[in-house]
Amino acid sequence: MPQQPPKGAGSGTQSAPRRGKGVLNQQVAAGARVPVCASCKAQIRGKFVTALGQTWCPNHFSCAMPDCKRELHDIGFVEEKKQLYCEGCFETHLAPNCSRCSKRVKGDCLNAIGKQFHPECFSCTYCGSLFGNSHFYLEDGLPYCEADWNELFTTKCYACGYPIEAGDRWVEAMNNNYHSQCFNCSVCKKNLEGQSFLGKSGRPMCKSHAR
Numbered sequence: 706m707p708q709q710p711p712k713g714a715g716s717g718t719q720s721a722p723r724r725g726k727g728v729l730n731q732q733v734a735a736g737a738r739v740p741v742c743a744s745c746k747a748q749i750r751g752k753f754v755t756a757l758g759q760t761w762c763p764n765h766f767s768c769a770m771p772d773c774k775r776e777l778h779d780i781g782f783v784e785e786k787k788q789l790y791c792e793g794c795f796e797t798h799l800a801p802n803c804s805r806c807s808k809r810v811k812g813d814c815l816n817a818i819g820k821q822f823h824p825e826c827f828s829c830t831y832c833g834s835l836f837g838n839s840h841f842y843l844e845d846g847l848p849y850c851e852a853d854w855n856e857l858f859t860t861k862c863y864a865c866g867y868p869i870e871a872g873d874r875w876v877e878a879m880n881n882n883y884h885s886q887c888f889n890c891s892v893c894k895k896n897l898e899g900q901s902f903l904g905k906s907g908r909p910m911c912k913s914h915a916r
């Protein structure tokens with residue numbers, strides 16, 4: 706049977722904004738089709754820019770921020786939701802804020818639990834180790850590594866020391882928790898779930914061995 710992942714387990718995905726540069730062409734090669742600007746849809750006579758498989762008038766290949774409009778063919782662009790921006794506008798207006806340090810995420814961005822992080826900012830709440838591509842576990846919306854999550858948030862069987870997981874049958878006795886199959890007489894190992902037992906030095910005993 707495949708093991709179910711514990712409550713709140715997840716893993717992050719990493720993404721980075723697409724950056725590139727347009728190429729300024731002096732003129733259409735003889736016999737080639739006249740390029741059409743992806744922005745104004747007009748046929749372009751003279752210089753034109755090619756980028757991302759499209760063509761633009763040089764002055765229309767510009768930052769999509771209305772109050773910027775810088776031409777992008779010599780400075781490069783950042784693509785965000787199919788729009789092109791200059792690096793400055795991307796960093797000040799569009800780069801997501803890291804949920805841990807609140808600074809803008811300009812490069813690689815880790816997407817996890819519906820939030821954005823610098824890859825180096827998404828780490829175990831308890832020990833600070835980075836998750837990379839490995840799984841993390843959530844508790845109250847905070848991520849933990851598997852070892853710490855197990856240590857901090859699982860109930861452990863007093864007899865065998867392993868976590869009691871959701872769906873396991875368990876017994877609470879003498880202020881401790883036991884897997885049902887681990888709740889046995891300390892002497893004869895007879896299972897005591899639902900049986901009468903006596904506690905001796907914090908250990909369960911069947912009636913005949915408690916005397």
Ligand SMILES: [Zn+2]
Nearest residue numbers: 742745762765
């Ligand atoms: Zn145009």
Ligand SMILES: [Zn+2]
Nearest residue numbers: 768773791794
């Ligand atoms: Zn701009």
Ligand SMILES: [Zn+2]
Nearest residue numbers: 803806823826
């Ligand atoms: Zn950060």
Ligand SMILES: [Zn+2]
Nearest residue numbers: 829832850853
């Ligand atoms: Zn940890």
Ligand SMILES: [Zn+2]
Nearest residue numbers: 862865884887
């Ligand atoms: Zn156990």
Ligand SMILES: [Zn+2]
Nearest residue numbers: 890893911914
């Ligand atoms: Zn016994």
